[in-house]
Amino acid sequence: MIPRYARPDMVKIWEPETRFKIWFEIEAHATEALAGLGVVPKSAADALWAWWATNPSIDVAAIDAIEAVTKHDVIAFLTWVAEQVGDEARFMHQGMTSSDVLDTCLAVQMARASDILLADLDALLEAIKRRAYEHKMTPCIGRSHGIHAEPVTFGLKMAEAYAEFSRCKVRLLAARADVATCAISGAVGTFANIDPSVEEHVAAKLGLSVEPVSTQVIPRDRHAMFFATLGVIASSVERLAVEIRHLQRTEVLEAEEYFSPGQKGSSAMPHKRNPVLTENLTGLARMVRSASIPAMENVALWHERDISHSSVERYIGPDATITLDFALARLTGVVDKLLVYPERMEKNLNKMGGLVHSQRVLLALTQAGVSREDSYVLVQRNAMKVWESDGQLSLLELLKADADVTKALSVAEIEDKFDLGYHLKHVDTIFTRVFGG
Secondary structure, eight states, X not given: OOGGGOOHHHHHHTSHHHHHHHHHHHHHHHHHHHHHTTSSOHHHHHHHHHHHHXXXXXXXXXXXXXXXXXXXXXXXXXXXXXXXXXXXXXXXXXXXXXXXXXXHHHHHHHHHHHHHHHHHHHXXXXXXXXXXXXXXXXXXXXXXXXXXXXXXXXXXXXXXXXXXXXXXXXXXXXXXXXXXXXXXXXXXXXXXXXXXXXXXXXXXXXXXXXXXXXXXXXXXXXXHHHHHHHHHHHHHHHHHHHHHHHHXXXXXXXXXXXXXXXXXXXXXXXXOOOOHHHHHHHHHHHHHHTTHHHHHHTTOOSTTOOSHHHHHHHHHHHHHHHHHHHHHHHHHHHHHHOEEOHHHHHHHHTTTTTGGGXXXXXXXXXXXXXXXXXXXXXXXXXXXXXXXTTTOSXXXXXXXXXXXXXXXXXXXHHHHTTOGGGGGTTHHHHHHHHHOO
């Protein structure tokens, strides 16, 4: 992942030194459990932990140099540790296979990454909630197909985003639980050379659950669901980003990204204020989603294991989590500083001569005894005149002048159907559903 779209806490999870530290903990905890069973001497586990207490750093370059010869990363790591610890290190990795270390480490990394992403979601939800209540009753036009439909409020737009990201949080919590599993089960997962209690011990020490049945690897359906969940969260990021981008268009301009002092929008046009952050979020979402397909393709490994998944996960593990972490933080900043223009919302709401109230008149005519088909014709023929006048005509005035309409509805009844407050009467109910009482 390029530094431009990376934050240090998430990057650290995927750094080689962090990975090797987790490997050491797995090996040391397993040796500790084996010593408790009498399989290896207690002095072996003590030696590992004693060295670790005084030598917390990992020489990544030295391990890489060994791997250049062995062509095997876990063997290179074990060789390097043995050089540091001495003779007692020969008891490490008893009955284990490389995937026990690699897969359990990946589980720890994904769990830690999830915790950062969950904190990101909490921060985003807090920002969205604040803006939702700030504009709870700020009326604006709702659009379908990009065309004026009926009135909503900007607060409802934010409430909808809050509900969506709340669902994202629930999904991520489930995905975290799904991937946070430990496998210390040996060459093909049968525990032939290592007792299941060792796995239980390591899992407890690392805050993982025990994988009920593994082959030589933890089943990759778990990982597929994890990366698919990240992809869904990224899609929700994009949806809100696209909404903001549309609202910032010059012809709309109901909201826009904060434009800081000294910021430049274009190298050629000094007047430009572009939605660069939300456009960036749209692109980042595409990258996070791109991890979901290879993760799903990793599920179908040969028999008890092959390594076709390995190179994929070395890419998508860091890239997807680092990118999503950055995207969530960026979106939080956008929402927090978003410039909202209620006056422009009101102007746009009134732009089309009251067309947004057409449904209320349609329903009133049907309730007055006019067939739905005829009611539709009566309202539409007046609405199209307003449409073609680009809102210069008034739907209310045209309806009041239409004899066929006034046969069924009085002028007062027609005027009553143009009350904006009617459309907002259940906003409180929706907010209670989303945010609670």
